[in-house]
Amino acid sequence: MNRSATVRAAxxxxxxxxxxxxxxxxxxxxxAGELSLGNALRGIEPDxxxxxxxxVPRVILAAIVGAGLSVAGVALQAxxxxxxxxxxxxxxxxxxxxGAAVSxxxxxxxxxxxxxxxxxxxxxxxxQLAAVVGxxxxxxxVFTLGRTRGRLHPERALLVGVVFNSxxxxxxxxxxxxxxxxxxxxVLLWLAGTLGYEPGPVLIAAAVVVFAAAxxxxxxxxxxxxxxxxxxxxxxxxxxxxxxxxxxxxxxxxAVGAAVALTGLVGFVGLVVPHAxxxxxxxxxxxxxxxxxxxxxxxxxxADAIARLLFRxxxxxxxxxxxxxxxxxxxxxxxxxxxx
Amino acid sequence: MRARATIAALAVSLPAAAITRQHLGPPVPAQVxxxxxxxxxxxxxxxxxxxxxxxxxxxxxDDDPRVAKLPRVGGYNDPEPETVLGLHPDxxxxxxxxxxxxPVETLARLGVPVEAFALDDLKQIQDVIVQIGTLLGLGERxxxxxxxxxTQRARxxxxxxxxxxxxxxxxxxxxxxxxxxxxxxxxxxxxxxxxVNAASDSDRPFPRLSxxxxxxAQPDVVVVCGFDPPAGRAVIPGLPRVRVERLRSxxxxxxxxxxxxxxxxxxxxxxxxxxx
Numbered sequence: 001m002n003r004s005a006t007v008r009a010a011x012x013x014x015x016x017x018x019x020x021x022x023x024x025x026x027x028x029x030x031x032a033g034e035l036s037l038g039n040a041l042r043g044i045e046p047d048x049x050x051x052x053x054x055x056v057p058r059v060i061l062a063a064i065v066g067a068g069l070s071v072a073g074v075a076l077q078a079x080x081x082x083x084x085x086x087x088x089x090x091x092x093x094x095x096x097x098x099g100a101a102v103s104x105x106x107x108x109x110x111x112x113x114x115x116x117x118x119x120x121x122x123x124x125x126x127x128q129l130a131a132v133v134g135x136x137x138x139x140x141x142v143f144t145l146g147r148t149r150g151r152l153h154p155e156r157a158l159l160v161g162v163v164f165n166s167x168x169x170x171x172x173x174x175x176x177x178x179x180x181x182x183x184x185x186x187v188l189l190w191l192a193g194t195l196g197y198e199p200g201p202v203l204i205a206a207a208v209v210v211f212a213a214a215x216x217x218x219x220x221x222x223x224x225x226x227x228x229x230x231x232x233x234x235x236x237x238x239x240x241x242x243x244x245x246x247x248x249x250x251x252x253x254x255a256v257g258a259a260v261a262l263t264g265l266v267g268f269v270g271l272v273v274p275h276a277x278x279x280x281x282x283x284x285x286x287x288x289x290x291x292x293x294x295x296x297x298x299x300x301x302x303a304d305a306i307a308r309l310l311f312r313x314x315x316x317x318x319x320x321x322x323x324x325x326x327x328x329x330x331x332x333x334x335x336x337x338x339x340x
Numbered sequence: 341m342r343a344r345a346t347i348a349a350l351a352v353s354l355p356a357a358a359i360t361r362q363h364l365g366p367p368v369p370a371q372v373x374x375x376x377x378x379x380x381x382x383x384x385x386x387x388x389x390x391x392x393x394x395x396x397x398x399x400x401x402d403d404d405p406r407v408a409k410l411p412r413v414g415g416y417n418d419p420e421p422e423t424v425l426g427l428h429p430d431x432x433x434x435x436x437x438x439x440x441x442x443p444v445e446t447l448a449r450l451g452v453p454v455e456a457f458a459l460d461d462l463k464q465i466q467d468v469i470v471q472i473g474t475l476l477g478l479g480e481r482x483x484x485x486x487x488x489x490x491t492q493r494a495r496x497x498x499x500x501x502x503x504x505x506x507x508x509x510x511x512x513x514x515x516x517x518x519x520x521x522x523x524x525x526x527x528x529x530x531x532x533x534x535x536v537n538a539a540s541d542s543d544r545p546f547p548r549l550s551x552x553x554x555x556x557a558q559p560d561v562v563v564v565c566g567f568d569p570p571a572g573r574a575v576i577p578g579l580p581r582v583r584v585e586r587l588r589s590x591x592x593x594x595x596x597x598x599x600x601x602x603x604x605x606x607x608x609x610x611x612x613x614x615x616x
Contacts (some may be wrong), residue, residue, distance in 0.1 A: 032552035046556050053578040054552050125570070177418075180401070186515040197551060197577035308550065315539075315553035316516075 005286050012281045012291040016298065020063075023298040023305075027059040030305045032312060053197075060203055062195055062304045062320070063297035065263050066273075068210035068255035070296025073270025074277075074289050075217050075252040078224040079245055080154040087256045087270035090249075091138035091161045094168025096260045099134020100190050101172045103127045104183050127190065128261040135260050138164060139253045151231075152245050193266035193321020195304050206258045213255035214293050220248050221285035228283070266300065266321045268328025273299050275335045303327055360464055361471065362436060362456040365448030369430050372476050376429040378419050378440065381459055381596040383407055385469055386433070388485055388597035389478045397427045419443045425450060433472065435459060459595040460545055462528045466490065469597065485597055492600045493532050496607060500534025508535040508610055509559040511575065512546065512566060512593075517554060521547045525595050533607045535561075551577055563609045566590050585609035 029035065031050065040051040072087040080089070088094075103126050118129070142164055146157025172191075176184045198206075217224075223244045226234040231241050259266065273296045274288065281287045300320070307323045376397040377383040383398045392406050397413040411427060414420040417439035424432065424447055434444050434456040448454045455475060457468040466486045473482020510520035510530055520526035522537055524545025530537050538557035539549060549557075555578040562575055565587045574580040587609055592602035 032550050033556050046558055049555055049578045050552055054555060180415075185513075189516055199573070308552070314547070315550060316548040317550045 005284055008281060008284065009287045009290065012277070012287055013294070015280075016291055016294040020294050020298045020301075023301040024059055024063070027062065027301040027305045028055050031055060031308045032315060032317075057197055057200070057203060058195055058304065059301055061198055061206075061262060062300040064203065064206050064210050065195070065259040065266060066269055066296035066298070066300025067214065067293040068206075068259045068296075069266065069270040070273040070277075070292040070299075071210075071214045071217055071289055072252040072255045072259075073296075074274040074285065074292050075224065075248045076270075077274060078227055078285060079248055079252075080158050081228065081230075082154065082158060083275070084271070085158065086267070087252070087259070088165070088265065088267075089158060089161045090253070091142040091164035091168070092135040092253065092256050092260065093265050094165035095138020095141075096131040096135040096265065097172045097187075097191055098138075098168050099130035099132070100127050100264070101175045101179075101187050102134075103130035104187050105175055105179055127186075131190075131264070132257045132261045135257055136253060138168070139249075143249060151242065189319055190264040192319035193264045193324065194319040195263055195266075195300075195307075198262055202262070206262055209258040210255050213251040214289065216251040217248055218286070218289045220244055220251075221289050224248065224285040225283075264319075264321065266324055268324045268332070269296055269300055269303075272328040272332050272335070275332065279335060279338060300324065360458045361468075364445060364454040364456065366451060366453050368453045368455065368475055370477075372431045374427065374429045374431070375476075376413055376424050376427055376432045377402075378413070378432065378434040378444070379416050379459075380404070381594045381598075382433040382435065382457070382472070384594055384596045384598055385472050385485075386476070388469075389473050389476060389481050391476050391478060394476070396429060397424060414443075416440055419447075421446050421450070425452070431455065431475065433457070460524055462489075462493070462525050462599075465525060465595050465599065489597065489600055492603055493529075496532045496603055497534075500532070500607070500611075503534065504611070505534050505536050506560040506610060507538040507558060509538045509554060509557060509562045509576075510606075511562055511564045514567070514570070514575070517549045517551060517576070518546055519549050519554070521545050525599065526592060529592070529599065529603055529606055530610075532603060533610050535606075535610045555579055561585060561610060563587060563606070565592050585612075 028051065035050055036047050039047040069087050073085070076085040076087060076089055077083055142157055142161045143152070145160045146152055148156070172187070176187065179187070223234070223239045226237050226239045227241070227244065229237070235241050274292050277288050277291045277295050281291050303323045304320045307320045308317050310318055310323070373394055374396045375386060375391070375394050377386060377395065378399060380399060380402045383395060383402050384404060386392060386395055387404060387406055395407060395410060397411045398407045399415050399419070400412045401415060411423065413423045413427070416435060416437060419440055421443050429452055432444070432447055432452055432454045434440065434454055436456040436458055444454055444456065457471065459465050459468060466489055469485045469489070470479070470482040473479050473485070508530060510526055512518045512520070519539045520530060520537065521544045522540045523543055527537055527545065538559035539547065554576050559579070559582060561583045562579065563585045564575060569575045569584055569586065575584050576582070587605045589601060589605055591598040591605055594602070
């Protein structure tokens with residue numbers, strides 16, 4: 001890393017760290033009622049349970065998922081040389097949706113019972129497991145169909161991904177017709193992207209996956225920079241284009257898989273955060289990748305706090321995916337207008 | 341699992357169901373011989389009135405063994421007009437909901453009398469039993485069924501009077517968390533068995549609750565209805581030690597004569613023993 005990149009990375013970190021800290025404090029202090037920190041620390045209920053068993057794990061989950069989706073977004077935008085690429089572009093959202101819908105439809109059958117016991121053994125819910133399997137299968141399919149003669153064609157892969165996602169949503173809609181209403185509701189809620197409450201070991205596992213993915217992608221950041229020159233240009237400068245693509249593709253997919261398993265499809269994080277970071281920090285992936293991880297974490301933690309606050313008087317909350325889309329769509333347009 | 345759908349459908353339909361009774365299409369004949377019901381509770385009312393032999397079609401959610409052999413005409417939200425017409429009914433009993441409005445109105449336009457009844461709270465349910473009895477020429481039987489429900493509720497209130505009065509969260513679904521609010525029949529039955537509804541802040545019949553709001557409600561007992569609690573996890577995160585009870589049957593999901601049974605189930609779940 002040359003000096004200017006180091007300096008810019010340091011500046012980005014110094015700017016983003018306080019934002020993350022503020023987001024975490026806001027995330028911990030907002031929710032379905034007033035929380036007294038003193039009461040919580042002294043173990044007085046329900047404040048202690050609300051803070052330590054609900055809000056802390058949820059803020060951690062939001063941070064992990066936000067970071068994972070953002071680094072995956074950066075990587076896929078670089079890989080496909082397309083600013084509109086988001087973490088779900090490789091058919092991941094469609095595959096995950098099919099997996100989740102099939103698992104919900106199968107609950108109560110022999111297959112459902114088998115998946116429940118297997119998922120229980122792994123420590124996750126059957127829907128989560130099915131979603132990850134579906135997402136990874138779809139990613140592999142799109143990756144394979146996007147290749148000809150041993151080479152990945154970004155445009156082709158992108159188109160296959162878009163078409164696959166449309167196909168998948170049609171399949172899910174068809175499947176919903178035969179599902180009981182409350183099962184449909186569960187699938188819809190999941191598709192919208194919802195932050196729940198995961199047990200500690202699951203959070204640790206997800207953090208490890210996302211951290212490893214971010215680390216691998218940051219290590220490849222220099223090569224991702226050169227991919228912007230086009231395959232031939234990058235190859236001429238000594239980049240093993242195919243290998244770089246393959247590794248970063250799997251690293252990004254692992255991060256998205258973890259996010260999808262825990263929260264369903266939270267949209268716009270992987271699109272808006274990388275663009276916002278590039279606007280401030282420039283296009284160098286050695287800066288953009290770690291900065292996006294921090295920015296994504298802060299963004300989703302804040303979006304979740306807003307979700308909890310939105311209908312607080314009614315004791316309920318909308319799925320966080322609705323909030324990220326409501327915030328993300330106008331923000332994205334704003335960013336586009338700033339860039340041009 | 342099927343029965344759980346009742347509550348999901350109710351939860352969706354309730355905000356729009358300001359009308360308690362609605363007649364559509366031509367007048368109901370004096371002698372009703374062929375009935376199609378578009379909700380399991382309505383089938384159960386007809387059965388309890390002793391007119392099960394007049395049922396010719398029910399929904400795919402009907403699970404009463406006495407209607408097991410009858411043709412299915414779709415669900416509450418998506419009744420199939422073609423199938424219903426093919427059964428030549430002279431009366432359709434429906435529950436008003438925004439989702440089934442299209443097909444139900446179509447059936448009325450095509451010349452089948454439709455009677456739609458809201459089954460949201462106990463007063464409505466008790467009235468509907470009498471009203472359907474009158475429609476079928478079984479007014480006395482309807483009055484008797486209504487009296488039975490009223491008596492059972494009064495008996496339960498007397499048994500529960502001396503306490504204890506635990507705080508109860510009556511849960512119908514986890515994704516999203518749907519509970520019994522203070523309005524609606526489930527909330528009323530909770531009061532009948534002497535429980536304090538932990539979700540009584542909400543004046544909606546089947547509110548969606550955030551997990552944090554559920555934890556803040558500090559229930560003594562979580563009663564789940566119509567589904568198995570997830571294995572190896574707390575039903576409500578943050579409440580790992582709360583007593584969780586599963587209702588013995590899904591009777592509580594059937595707003596009709598089966599609520600008598602539902603009331604017993606609820607008493608056992610809340611107090612850990614049968615009503616003396």
